[in-house]
Amino acid sequence: MGVVIPLEEGKNKPASVKPLVDLTRGDMDRVNQLILSRAGSDVQMIPEVANHLISSGGKRLRPMLTLASASLFGYQGDGHVKLATSVEFMHTATLLHDDVVDESDLRRGRSTARMIWGNQASVLVGDFLLGQAFRMMVDVGSLEALDVLSTAASVIAEGEVLQLSVAKNMETTEDDYLSVIRAKTAALFAAAAEVGPIIANADKGGRSALRSYGMNLGLAFQLVDDALDYGGKAADLGKNVGDDFREGKITLPVILAYRRGTQDERAFWREAIEKGDSSDDNLEKALGLINKYGALNDTIGRALHYGTIARDALAPLPHTPMKAALLEVIDFSIQRVN
Incomplete structure (x- = not known):
């Protein structure tokens, strides 16, 4: 079951993360x-478990956001590389913990670390x-950046607990669910984008713009993931449809x-x-009901709204290749359902 979404007017080719990859390549090599x-x-077990997930082929979008947002405001130095690496480690730690909590067997098409080394090692x-x-973060020496990322770590943990509290509860509302993904997923995107302008000494407006963009x-990214689980392909998901x-x-x-x-x-x-x-x-019946009530298209509609x-958050900033790349990432994130 596929989902068709409207592309932005005037675009006749699929959006890509490649411009962002190309513009941040040198710094990402250092990351x-x-x-x-x-x-x-x-x-020995620590690098084995860590590298199993780190080398599993993720796009590393979050650290690229940190590198790009610092570059957007003319940052000179190496603090953005350390903060981008911190962001990626926070994300990887969350995945290791998530797979234990969710009892997941697959991650990006490979056995999860917990299936190979066990739950205790993963945690x-x-x-x-x-x-x-x-x-x-401490090495970078920015208390503001440390505050943003440490706060994100706390919010992510709160989101995990909130998700447990609504797990398997069909009375969960859309607002409840948005609170979960705002904490679990969007908080790290927001922090990753905000610390760049912080260390570049950008003004409050620039910092707020990037935080809003990331959030x-x-x-949008998580809502598309939700839709993909019922309307995507296993090869694209790195897990089974319907997991x-x-x-x-x-x-x-x-x-x-x-x-x-x-x-x-x-x-x-x-x-x-x-x-x-x-x-x-029952999965087939669920897919039929989701299709019957237009739930996938409406989920993508929500994603388009947040996109x-x-x-709009980036609109006041000067137009540069980096800004264009960040804008294209929005379209790329949503077009994954095509």
Whole structure:
């Protein structure tokens, strides 16, 4: 089941993250070197577990946002490389912890670290990476940047707990769910984009613009991920289609289909999600109901809304190749469902 979304007028080719990759390539090479260095340890299992996930092919969009936002304001120095590496370590630690909490078997098409080394090692290596992230933040010497990233770490943890509190609860509202993804996903996007202008000594307006851009990009990005789980392909997802359903996750397509359904259809959702009856037949029925009530297209509609806010956040800034690349990332993030 595919989802068709409207592309911005005047664009006749798919959006790409390549312009951002090209513009940040030199700094990302330094980030990658620092990642390998700071993931090292005399305790052999630590680099084994860390490198398993670090080398698994993610786009590293979050650290690129830090590099790009610093460059956007003319930053000179190497603090952005350390902060970008900190951001990536925070993200990797979150993934290690998430896979334990969610009991996930696959991550980006590969067995999760917990399936290879166990839950305890995954949690503890995640803690190690968080520690290394904070060491690098301190090295940079910016209390404001440290405050932004440490606050994000706390908010992400709050989001994890909030997600647990609404897990398998079909009475979860759209507002409840947006609170979860604002904390779990968007907070790190926002912090990654904000620390660049901070260390570049940008004015308050520039800092606010990049924070808004990151926050709304993160919301759009996660909503598209929600849609992809029911409307994507396993090869694109790095996991099986319907894994959110099998794990009993409450995501926006499910919330919308449940709210719009008949009494019998809502009873089906409670049986499938709350009681864990996630058979293949029930997955097919769930996909049918999500399609029947337009829940995928409306989820993408929400993503487009947040993408527009992210675009508007950058509007006052001078037009440069870096700004154009950041704008294209918005379209790329949403067009993944095509």
